[in-house]
Amino acid sequence: TAQTLALPIKGMTCATCSTRLERVLNKVPGVIKSQVNLASEQASIAFDPQQASPEQFYQAIVQAGFTVPTEG
Ligand code: 9UX
Numbered sequence: 755t756a757q758t759l760a761l762p763i764k765g766m767t768c769a770t771c772s773t774r775l776e777r778v779l780n781k782v783p784g785v786i787k788s789q790v791n792l793a794s795e796q797a798s799i800a801f802d803p804q805q806a807s808p809e810q811f812y813q814a815i816v817q818a819g820f821t822v823p824t825e826g
Pocket of ligand 1: 767
């Protein structure tokens, strides 16, 4: 069963940022579909909790150069 997680994202300044982050998140194993909204600074991630966990999303987001303000 898929789960959906909404995350706030900081550091996106143009539309290519959000497209790039979507691509990064979609590559995390277990992610079914991610959508990143530049204007609302939100990522929505549908994933299989048996294969992926939020910790992996945080790491991928930070590695891509963005931040999740609610995470350290
Ligand atoms: Mo835009 Mo974002 O020129 O990572 S791609 S700032």
